[in-house]
Amino acid sequence: MSEKTTIYDIAKELNITAATVSRALNNNPKISHSTRKLVLETANRMNYKQNRLALALRSGKSNNVGVIVPRINTNFFASVIRGIEEGLHPEGYQVIICQTHEDENREIENINTLLNAQVDGILMSISNLPKENNHYIERVIQKNIPLIFFDRKKEMENVSSVTIDDYQASYQTTQHLINQGCDKIAYFSGDRSLEIYEDRYRGYEQALLDNNIPINEDYIITIKSNVTEGRDAVEKLLALENPPNAIFSTSDFAALGAIQKLKERGIKIPEDFCVFGFGNEPFTKFMELTISSIDQSPLEMGKMAAQVFLDKINNRKSENKVVLLPKLLIRQSSTRIPQV
Amino acid sequence: MSEKTTIYDIAKELNITAATVSRALNNNPKISHSTRKLVLETANRMNYKQNRLALALRSGKSNNVGVIVPRINTNFFASVIRGIEEGLHPEGYQVIICQTHEDENREIENINTLLNAQVDGILMSISNLPKENNHYIERVIQKNIPLIFFDRKKEMENVSSVTIDDYQASYQTTQHLINQGCDKIAYFSGDRSLEIYEDRYRGYEQALLDNNIPINEDYIITIKSNVTEGRDAVEKLLALENPPNAIFSTSDFAALGAIQKLKERGIKIPEDFCVFGFGNEPFTKFMELTISSIDQSPLEMGKMAAQVFLDKINNRKSENKVVLLPKLLIRQSSTRIPQV
DNA sequence: TTGTAGGCGTTATCAC
DNA sequence: GTGATAACGCCTACAA
Numbered sequence: 001m002s003e004k005t006t007i008y009d010i011a012k013e014l015n016i017t018a019a020t021v022s023r024a025l026n027n028n029p030k031i032s033h034s035t036r037k038l039v040l041e042t043a044n045r046m047n048y049k050q051n052r053l054a055l056a057l058r059s060g061k062s063n064n065v066g067v068i069v070p071r072i073n074t075n076f077f078a079s080v081i082r083g084i085e086e087g088l089h090p091e092g093y094q095v096i097i098c099q100t101h102e103d104e105n106r107e108i109e110n111i112n113t114l115l116n117a118q119v120d121g122i123l124m125s126i127s128n129l130p131k132e133n134n135h136y137i138e139r140v141i142q143k144n145i146p147l148i149f150f151d152r153k154k155e156m157e158n159v160s161s162v163t164i165d166d167y168q169a170s171y172q173t174t175q176h177l178i179n180q181g182c183d184k185i186a187y188f189s190g191d192r193s194l195e196i197y198e199d200r201y202r203g204y205e206q207a208l209l210d211n212n213i214p215i216n217e218d219y220i221i222t223i224k225s226n227v228t229e230g231r232d233a234v235e236k237l238l239a240l241e242n243p244p245n246a247i248f249s250t251s252d253f254a255a256l257g258a259i260q261k262l263k264e265r266g267i268k269i270p271e272d273f274c275v276f277g278f279g280n281e282p283f284t285k286f287m288e289l290t291i292s293s294i295d296q297s298p299l300e301m302g303k304m305a306a307q308v309f310l311d312k313i314n315n316r317k318s319e320n321k322v323v324l325l326p327k328l329l330i331r332q333s334s335t336r337i338p339q340v
Numbered sequence: 341m342s343e344k345t346t347i348y349d350i351a352k353e354l355n356i357t358a359a360t361v362s363r364a365l366n367n368n369p370k371i372s373h374s375t376r377k378l379v380l381e382t383a384n385r386m387n388y389k390q391n392r393l394a395l396a397l398r399s400g401k402s403n404n405v406g407v408i409v410p411r412i413n414t415n416f417f418a419s420v421i422r423g424i425e426e427g428l429h430p431e432g433y434q435v436i437i438c439q440t441h442e443d444e445n446r447e448i449e450n451i452n453t454l455l456n457a458q459v460d461g462i463l464m465s466i467s468n469l470p471k472e473n474n475h476y477i478e479r480v481i482q483k484n485i486p487l488i489f490f491d492r493k494k495e496m497e498n499v500s501s502v503t504i505d506d507y508q509a510s511y512q513t514t515q516h517l518i519n520q521g522c523d524k525i526a527y528f529s530g531d532r533s534l535e536i537y538e539d540r541y542r543g544y545e546q547a548l549l550d551n552n553i554p555i556n557e558d559y560i561i562t563i564k565s566n567v568t569e570g571r572d573a574v575e576k577l578l579a580l581e582n583p584p585n586a587i588f589s590t591s592d593f594a595a596l597g598a599i600q601k602l603k604e605r606g607i608k609i610p611e612d613f614c615v616f617g618f619g620n621e622p623f624t625k626f627m628e629l630t631i632s633s634i635d636q637s638p639l640e641m642g643k644m645a646a647q648v649f650l651d652k653i654n655n656r657k658s659e660n661k662v663v664l665l666p667k668l669l670i671r672q673s674s675t676r677i678p679q680v
Numbered sequence: 681t682t683g684t685a686g687g688c689g690t691t692a693t694c695a696c
Numbered sequence: 697g698t699g700a701t702a703a704c705g706c707c708t709a710c711a712a
Contacts, residue, residue: 362706
């Protein structure tokens, strides 16, 4: 049945007190070897399991950590979460996952739910740049609960973060496209009110400037991360008087949409047109024409975020900004056959 | 700071008792309108948040539900989880996710962790068929904690499940391939000690029998769900004296690997060879040659599993087996151009 | 309608 | 070394 044995049951069984049982179970030094052994044995025999809720209530720590992401069903976030779990599970933490679906209200809701659930820390990738009011985010810090941003961060005091060097990723990619002979490089941007997208944009811009290529505003399109938007964006670009000959998309999904549409128009990739994605979604390497992309090391990012959390909760560090290096994966969609 | 306001603080503030505050907060009918209003206002003013741990300790319910899956980073499981969350979140439940990585020990560990964390229910897709000892699974039932299987289930008393009709999916797919003119259909199976894979196999077998096509053991290969295994399996098949002219793969990833290898060998799909996958992973429709597959309605499955859990915990039903209908998505990889 | 008191399962602080 | 007690924050008979 469902009777749960408590330390009181064990105490009664042994004619000792619950306090002693507790001490024995927790390896308290002030306890005789004999009683400890006895307690451990009966605990085992009676199938005792510690009630973590009681422990949590008493200690004020739940051993739960909250993770907030825009969505769970992309390879990137799923892998980051996996990394977080791998880092935290061995330390006895359970991970609670919430999705915002890029909705600011959901984000606020999620934070409240997690605080409500007394999590010991929150690891999140923000969805929207909260307008002026960071109020709900600051509440986390005021409660002295470690907050760690990963990937999509916001610059705040007392908040750690784990990101990749988006600027570098973008700069190098743009340079690579230029090296491939592309001089008219369109750019699919995400919402630039988010730091990662602003950083990526700056990398693109700087690479062009450094190569004396003028910025063409017509080439810069803000999109959402899906196939359809990529297709639509290409239509706009091809309708221009002076269409581009490359696209750097900050979304693999949009890059895929772009490639589909370009092919439909009979444009040859990479000969006539290069395309570069971002995120290294699995499908990018599955295509017949493999899609160049940028790997963000999500597993590593997750593990790192877990480590930063552990450091923080153990007071080893109060703040910590970790920046990982992006990896350019140059595949067919941006590799022109070497001309002899 | 980190001072948390409790109902005692509110009580003191208003010179009433904590019990009254609790009643006011919980909409207990025996309370005057005026005090309730007062309590609600001060609670709000003092930024009171209920401590769910205390509540959980007292009520014995944590409002947490555990979900166990083989892995989180496939579209299928990620989407099921999303469905579960959408069904449970409005009811005030938080979802805790664990991965087994198809490892039986991890599975046992996860169940223990969840029980330990006092979850109110467990929703799981089993990884391995526990040999003879369902011991650790039965512990869940003995504790009177609702257990719901989704997708990968095991027939057990008192355990609900939400699955798709794998037999039908498989039967219809095989029939479809036969209708396309394929008479030598190879089959990539998963571990048949799991019910879903056994059901799928039976569907395949029966369809062949019903069409008077003999079963060829050489055509039946057990694989793991990844690209490499698909490639390797095709090599074996093509080395046969009498190679097949179609593959039904119970994994989209293996189907992809198969297609890659077939193309490398210059075999034309679907003209010379048809391929059908299972799971409707996003990439199947992204390919230049779109891959036929079976949609398992993961979102719906998750929502359904959530509903079954809610029914169970509210004692509306003690057991419930829900079977969803699979959807065949017939795409290019199995559609022969109609011959005139 | 409100107050009192006890308990959910632990552990820390005193005592002895 | 071990026992008694209080406290974590909440809810709910029971009493008033």
